[in-house]
Amino acid sequence: MKAKGVRLHAANDLRLEEFELPEITDDEILVKVVSDSICMSTYKCAILGTEHKRVHEDVAEHPAIMGHEFAGDIVKVGKNHQEQFKPGMKFTLQPALNYKGTMWSPGYSYEFFGGDTTYCVIPAEVMELGCLLEYKGRAYYEASLAEPMSCSIGAFHAAYHTQMGVYTHEMGIKENGKLAIMAGAGPMGLGALTYALHRDVRPSMVVVTDINQDRLDRAEELFPVADYKKEGIDLHFVNTGSFEDPVAELIKISGGTGYDDVLCYAPVSAVVTQSSAILGRDGCLNFFAGPTDKKFSAEMNFYDVHYNSTHVMGTTGGNTADMIESLELTAAKRINPAVMVTHIGGLDAAAETTLNLPKIPGGKKLIYTHLSMPLTALDELRKAAAERNDERYNALADIVDAHQGLWCPEAEEYLLANFITEK
The missing domain is CATH 3.40.50.720 (NAD(P)-binding Rossmann-like Domain)
Structure with missing residues (x-):
């Protein structure tokens, strides 16, 4: 089937393009991506290309789909995973696979597996490692943000203290x-x-x-x-x-x-x-x-x-348990990952946003992969309504303003119901 996505061909070379996805094997799962939040690590990958530890050397011949903080719906399940996963399930995943000593990860290392795309194929190792997670929450963006939240959660758990x-x-x-x-x-x-x-x-x-x-x-x-x-x-x-x-x-x-x-x-x-x-x-x-x-x-x-006895350490990413903790705390409304989000946009905005991420003020940039929309700051939705002569942005602004200026499930649901251009 055809998919459209942003793929890395070389350092500073991101392209929004249509490509053919292969038929899934018995060990793979086809998914529809709905949301992906852009990470500073994705920017580093984009500017470094094959100099990045997670990018494969033949990326020019086998371009990698960008994005690793994503969520969506399961479309088709290979027969070896049909007892655990079903079409129609919402999903998110832990992208730090660390599979058999490699640093491969979606968004860096795979030709047909990443977040900045309409559809992708989840390979066997993700299920083997227990990194594909069913998501039972309301909003897709909360599942996307579980990955960056898990990074900080991991940092809290990795801290340590000693006694004399x-x-x-x-x-x-x-x-x-x-x-x-x-x-x-x-x-x-x-x-x-x-x-x-x-x-x-x-x-x-x-x-x-x-x-x-x-x-x-x-x-x-x-x-x-x-x-x-x-x-x-x-x-x-x-x-x-x-x-x-x-x-x-x-x-x-x-x-x-x-x-x-x-x-x-x-x-x-x-x-x-x-x-x-x-x-x-x-x-x-x-x-x-x-x-x-x-x-x-x-x-x-x-x-x-x-x-x-002062000491220093560093952590990069979280593990699957950290992601599950994030999802559970979010579902319980104890934490609100939306405090990270300041911009939304469509798939057509993903490449430029990624390459210019350090220059764009604000927080997380949230991409919805099945719609066309310029990157838009949440506090400029009314300005966008006037400039684009589009009252839908004012309706979004009303919802956001009613939630302390934060993105929220109601805003996402309005967006997906009224802005979608591609199925």
Whole structure:
């Protein structure tokens, strides 16, 4: 059957094109993709091409479908999987396959398997690894965002702490401890924040830093400080660019102790160094933001490593259990992944958006693969209605405005009912 998708042919060479999907085998599943959220990792893949560890060397001859944060409907199931999966089921998946020692992943490594497409074929290894997940929720975008949410969830679980003279790692962030999310007012930082505030093991203090005051103001609007104070969490939003000595200010906010857990969401040397400097005794720093520079480095205080047991680690992606946790917390309305989303668009906007992602302000860019729509900021829907002479955008704006300016199931349902151009 024919599919239309955005495929990688070489570094900085993304093409929206129609192509033929092969007939599925007994071990494969055909799916219809509905939504895909664009990840900064997808941008890195697009600009690096075969220099990226997950991209196959013959991508010019066998172009890879882009996108790995996707959800949709199962269309056809090979006979070896028909007991577990049925046509019509909604699905999402864990893209970090790590299959037989490879780094292959949808969105990087497969000719017929990825998220920025109308249809794709899920290969046997995904089911073998238990990475194809039935999704029973209402909105497809929540399933798409389960993958980026799982990355932050994994970071929380991978944190560890120690005791003097005891060589056992106590896994996870410190309960009732002090947490700093550095450069945390962007989409991934806000995802980490909604999880930190609503998970079972919670800190007593959360400090979110950034140098963009508009982003900090929006974050505080979504997460009112007074509301969380009532729940026993001391929440702060700090513009580190407004202080001559941001480290001293952050230490002061902590009450002089420093922080038990620090998540660094920017591959910027100065931010990494600040993250190291604010660690308290036995503090754990997770360098979350993956750099494109293979020689990226930053100063870290090794006196504290030796005498104060501070330590650094890094995580990339989450595992299947992290994704399931994200889906369950979302279904229970304990976390809201929509805090990450600031733009929506159609498949025709995916290539340009991916290649220019660092230049586009805001948070997550959500692509709906069966419609044609320029990338549109949620806070500019009314402007789009006027410019495009299209009242549907005003109707979307009404729904979004009624939900604190956030994307929501009602908005998605209106979009899918009124904007779809391709089946």
